[in-house]
Amino acid sequence: MEYLFTIWILVTLNFLLPRAMPGDPFLYMSADEGQEVARFSEEQRQYYLEYYGLDRPVAGQYLSYMSDLLRGNLGYSLYYNEPVSTIILRRLPWTTFLVIAAVLLSTVFGTILGSISAWYREKWPDKFLFFCLILLSEVPAFLLGLVLLFTFAAGLGLFPLSGAITHFANYSSWWERLFDILHHAFLPVMALTIARLGGMYLLSRNSMTTVLEKDYLRTAWAKGLPKKRIIFRHALRNAMLPIVTRVFLSLGSLVGGAILVENVFAYPGLGHLMREAVMVHDYPLVQGIFLVVTICVLLANFLADLVYKKLDPRISDYSGIHGG
Amino acid sequence: MTADQYLLEIKNLSITYHAVHPPVKAVDGVSLQLRKGESLGIIGESGCGKSTLALGIMGLIKQGIVEGEIIYKGQNLVGLPEKRLRNYRWKDMAMVFQNSLEVLNPVLSIGEQIGEPLRAHYNLSPMEIDQKVVKLLEMAGLEPEWRHYYPHQLSGGMRQRVLLAMALSCDPELLIVDEPTTSLDPASKNEVLQLLQKLQKKLGFAMILISHDLGAVKKLTSRVMTLYCGRVVESGITSEVLKNPMHCYTRGLLNSSPNFFRYKDLWGIGGEPPLGGSIEGCAFYPRCCQGEESCSQTRPPLRYVALERMVACHKGGIETFLRAEGIRKKYILKDREIEAVKGVSLEIKSGEVVALVGESGSGKSTLAHILAGVLPAGAGQVFFKNKKVEGRWATKMLGGMQIIFQDPFSATSHRMKVLEVVREPLDIIKWGSKEEREAEAIKALQKVQLPVSPEFLNRYCYALSGGQRQRLAIARALVTKPKLLIADEVTSMLDPSTQANLLRELKGLQNRHGFAMLYITHDLHLARKIADKVYVMYRGEIVEAGVSFEIFENPEHVYTKRLLREAFRDLV
Ligand SMILES: Nc1ncnc2c1ncn2[C@@H]1O[C@H](COP(=O)(O)OP(=O)(O)O)[C@@H](O)[C@H]1O
Ligand code: SF4
Numbered sequence: 001m002e003y004l005f006t007i008w009i010l011v012t013l014n015f016l017l018p019r020a021m022p023g024d025p026f027l028y029m030s031a032d033e034g035q036e037v038a039r040f041s042e043e044q045r046q047y048y049l050e051y052y053g054l055d056r057p058v059a060g061q062y063l064s065y066m067s068d069l070l071r072g073n074l075g076y077s078l079y080y081n082e083p084v085s086t087i088i089l090r091r092l093p094w095t096t097f098l099v100i101a102a103v104l105l106s107t108v109f110g111t112i113l114g115s116i117s118a119w120y121r122e123k124w125p126d127k128f129l130f131f132c133l134i135l136l137s138e139v140p141a142f143l144l145g146l147v148l149l150f151t152f153a154a155g156l157g158l159f160p161l162s163g164a165i166t167h168f169a170n171y172s173s174w175w176e177r178l179f180d181i182l183h184h185a186f187l188p189v190m191a192l193t194i195a196r197l198g199g200m201y202l203l204s205r206n207s208m209t210t211v212l213e214k215d216y217l218r219t220a221w222a223k224g225l226p227k228k229r230i231i232f233r234h235a236l237r238n239a240m241l242p243i244v245t246r247v248f249l250s251l252g253s254l255v256g257g258a259i260l261v262e263n264v265f266a267y268p269g270l271g272h273l274m275r276e277a278v279m280v281h282d283y284p285l286v287q288g289i290f291l292v293v294t295i296c297v298l299l300a301n302f303l304a305d306l307v308y309k310k311l312d313p314r315i316s317d318y319s320g321i322h323g324g
Numbered sequence: 325m326t327a328d329q330y331l332l333e334i335k336n337l338s339i340t341y342h343a344v345h346p347p348v349k350a351v352d353g354v355s356l357q358l359r360k361g362e363s364l365g366i367i368g369e370s371g372c373g374k375s376t377l378a379l380g381i382m383g384l385i386k387q388g389i390v391e392g393e394i395i396y397k398g399q400n401l402v403g404l405p406e407k408r409l410r411n412y413r414w415k416d417m418a419m420v421f422q423n424s425l426e427v428l429n430p431v432l433s434i435g436e437q438i439g440e441p442l443r444a445h446y447n448l449s450p451m452e453i454d455q456k457v458v459k460l461l462e463m464a465g466l467e468p469e470w471r472h473y474y475p476h477q478l479s480g481g482m483r484q485r486v487l488l489a490m491a492l493s494c495d496p497e498l499l500i501v502d503e504p505t506t507s508l509d510p511a512s513k514n515e516v517l518q519l520l521q522k523l524q525k526k527l528g529f530a531m532i533l534i535s536h537d538l539g540a541v542k543k544l545t546s547r548v549m550t551l552y553c554g555r556v557v558e559s560g561i562t563s564e565v566l567k568n569p570m571h572c573y574t575r576g577l578l579n580s581s582p583n584f585f586r587y588k589d590l591w592g593i594g595g596e597p598p599l600g601g602s603i604e605g606c607a608f609y610p611r612c613c614q615g616e617e618s619c620s621q622t623r624p625p626l627r628y629v630a631l632e633r634m635v636a637c638h639k640g641g642i643e644t645f646l647r648a649e650g651i652r653k654k655y656i657l658k659d660r661e662i663e664a665v666k667g668v669s670l671e672i673k674s675g676e677v678v679a680l681v682g683e684s685g686s687g688k689s690t691l692a693h694i695l696a697g698v699l700p701a702g703a704g705q706v707f708f709k710n711k712k713v714e715g716r717w718a719t720k721m722l723g724g725m726q727i728i729f730q731d732p733f734s735a736t737s738h739r740m741k742v743l744e745v746v747r748e749p750l751d752i753i754k755w756g757s758k759e760e761r762e763a764e765a766i767k768a769l770q771k772v773q774l775p776v777s778p779e780f781l782n783r784y785c786y787a788l789s790g791g792q793r794q795r796l797a798i799a800r801a802l803v804t805k806p807k808l809l810i811a812d813e814v815t816s817m818l819d820p821s822t823q824a825n826l827l828r829e830l831k832g833l834q835n836r837h838g839f840a841m842l843y844i845t846h847d848l849h850l851a852r853k854i855a856d857k858v859y860v861m862y863r864g865e866i867v868e869a870g871v872s873f874e875i876f877e878n879p880e881h882v883y884t885k886r887l888l889r890e891a892f893r894d895l896v
């Protein structure tokens with residue numbers, strides 16, 4: 001219920017915002033990058049205005065917008081000359097891939113490093129890790145992306161400069177194709193992962209330190225349990241709770257990071273697409289992207305609630321407040 | 325008795341938390357022995373190091389240094405690596421931790437937490453473990469269904485049972501139980517104690533019970549140790565120690581324990597335990613009612629003072645201030661003799677409130693006068709601090725004895741002024757200068773909450789109300805800082821409200837300054853409220869004497885029974 005309401009608000013905002021933006025889509029459409037002569041004649045322009053209902057009163061536009069949405073119709077891209085949903089569906093997997101890979105890697109490594117730090121708190125492994133990761137966490141993702149791009153792709157030539165896949169390549173097997181994809185994705189994923197690593201590390205270091213001092217950990221030691229069980233079943237299991245919350249809550253900002261990084265690496269995901277769409281004032285496309293991204297983030301939050309309830313038995317008893 | 329006979333022997337154990345500044349020595353040179361199946365109680369205020377001692381035995385001190393020896397079945401556990409310690413944990417010694425929500429893992433089910441030591445220590449299949457968990461829960465008085473629940477879904481009492489079931493999962497030989505009843509309501513408290521008692525009998529484990537609930541200790545243990553500032557100050561047989569504590573601190577604990585005194589008001593021990601650091605002399609010195617300068621110099625060793633009783637005190641424990649032996653007194657009137665006191669013996673220890681009860685005419689006041697040396701005894705002897713009382717020396721000194729008469733200022737002094745009355749005892753012994761004496765007098769007046777305005781100080785005694793005059797008499801007695809105060813029916817002439825106030829104040833003063841008091845009264849209500857010990861006097865003889873809760877609960881002598889019946893008839 002909550003989620004439906006949130007979605008409605010977002011959808012409405014999504015409708016209003018682009019219309020409040022200055023600029024005429026046809027201007028860009030007709031003079032694409034200053035190269036082509038006007039593609040649309042005045043009649044055509046009139047036709048499209050009518051077709052999109054841009055000449056009708058706002059309330060009417062809103063209603064038809066909503067009913068289209070319900071039918072899964074996100075509109076038609078003026079610039080790409082394709083249905084918005086088709087374009088987005090083509091690009092969405094790439095971004096999803098980037099984001100999920102970065103989330104997984106940064107969470108896993110951040111948690112491991114943070115736990116090591118907490119275990120050796122105030123000893124040299126902790127001090128060393130703390131120093132390195134604090135430094136890293138200060139660098140923004142796109143800057144990191146640029147550095148990686150210049151050194152590893154442009155400089156050393158180890159990785160491709162752009163794209164998600166080699167165009168027109170013939171793969172002899174599926175794993176060759178997979179390797180090509182990973183090869184392309186490596187640097188963007190690295191950029192995103194490293195940028196998030198510091199935050200995850202600090203969080204898990206804190207969380208683990210707190211947990212290690214809890215009475216129930218002393219109980220676990222007293223019971224003479226194996227060290228592995230104490231660390232993983234007793235300590236990590238509890239330390240994960242705030243980490244999981246953070247992972248899901250930070251998905252939004254991660255998508256932001258992904259947009260920048262995609263642009264650095266010319267990676268054909270939603271972020272890249274978004275920039276193009278914004279440049280040419282392609283309302284339906286921008287709206288569509290916004291909508292899909294927000295729904296994804298909401299979906300992730302919804303998922304977070306489910307996972308959290310599974311992880312922390314206390315949650316289902318109190319009314320769903322996220323506790324640290 | 326050789327060392328091998330002990331299941332657990334602790335030698336000179338010290339535990340210092342060094343992560344805090346200044347470091348806290350939470351356990352300081354503790355030694356103890358425990359045989360198989362035996363139960364030992366450890367009592368003391370919170371913060372005295374009880375939990376630290378328990379965690380130390382379990383080898384769970386993380387941010388501290390452990391020194392000394394913990395010998396379990398002949399093996400010293402101190403300094404043993406974690407790997408070797410693991411073999412002892414839970415199988416040999418288990419612990420019921422101090423109950424809190426955090427002591428159980430919030431995200432694991434009860435069943436898993438009870439069963440996991442079984443998995444860690446024995447080769448059992450999940451099925452067998454589950455069966456054992458069910459058995460353990462039933463043994464602890466919980467439905468087996470609870471194993472699917474999580475800690476936050478349990479009440480405090482149920483959590484305590486879970487902790488117990490968990491501790492018993494591997495059939496330990498030594499069970500350490502830390503505060504099993506704090507934070508429980510009285511009903512669950514009793515249930516948990518009964519359960520512990522039953523299980524110990526059935527399973528035969530040795531037990532160390534840590535508690536500041538003396539009732540629990542009395543019920544469950546055969547020997548007891550009092551801990552103060554991490555040091556053992558008294559140890560002995562539980563029933564003996566609780567009936568007749570020999571260290572001032574143990575007595576203080578008893579006096580502040582509601583379990584023992586159903587009627588008596590509770591009086592906590594004045595002052596606070598010192599914080600951290602090692603104390604040179606006796607740690608209890610700042611709060612001790614009989615401490616002297618010398619106590620703060622060296623540390624009193626734990627020594628035997630009686631059979632099976634050890635006390636750490638330079639004075640061998642609670643001192644006897646007053647001892648009377650075979651006191652007799654005859655009054656010779658014109659035509660006949662009245663034997664007012666017929667061979668009375670009694671003892672008053674430091675810091676103790678002793679009530680002397682009996683109907684009027686039973687000889688109480690005569691006895692009081694003899695004790696104070698105001699009246700010569702016909703036969704028998706009185707000793708104040710082991711020195712024979714002859715004449716009035718004991719009342720004519722600082723830190724001596726003072727008596728407050730039943731009818732103060734009846735004859736002479738009502739023509740004196742307030743300040744003069746209070747100052748007089750100091751004048752008599754020629755203490756200090758006149759200014760100093762007046763300053764002391766004013767202090768004493770403040771103690772009994774009388775005004776100290778010049779107008780009041782210069783008032784004549786006859787111009788005072790009954791209550792004020794009684795307070796004045798107390799101030800006059802207190803001005804010499806007596807160690808023993810004999811108060812003869814000091815409140816009997818007052819109305820009930822003034823009486824109650826004055827009595828509370830007197831007891832408060834006693835508690836704060838730690839003097840001993842012989843409180844003479846025919847009013848059993850009052851005696852029951854404040855007395856530690858009671859002497860019942862009937863026709864010149866002591867017919868019954870003992871610890872006040874025992875006498876008031878189970879009087880033995882017919883006269884005492886009658887007195888009690890009459891006194892408390894209106895209460896039933
Ligand atoms: N982990 C710790 N670090 C530093 N000081 C501690 C720690 N645990 C307990 N203390 C201190 O040690 C003393 C004894 O505490 P504790 O053993 O818990 O007493 P009790 O169980 O008798 O209440 C107290 O002064 C307490 O503040
Ligand atoms: S009399 Fe002295 S040594 Fe004994 S308890 Fe009191 S202060 Fe400590």
Ligand SMILES: [Mg+2]
Nearest residue numbers: 374375422503
């Ligand atoms: Mg404690």
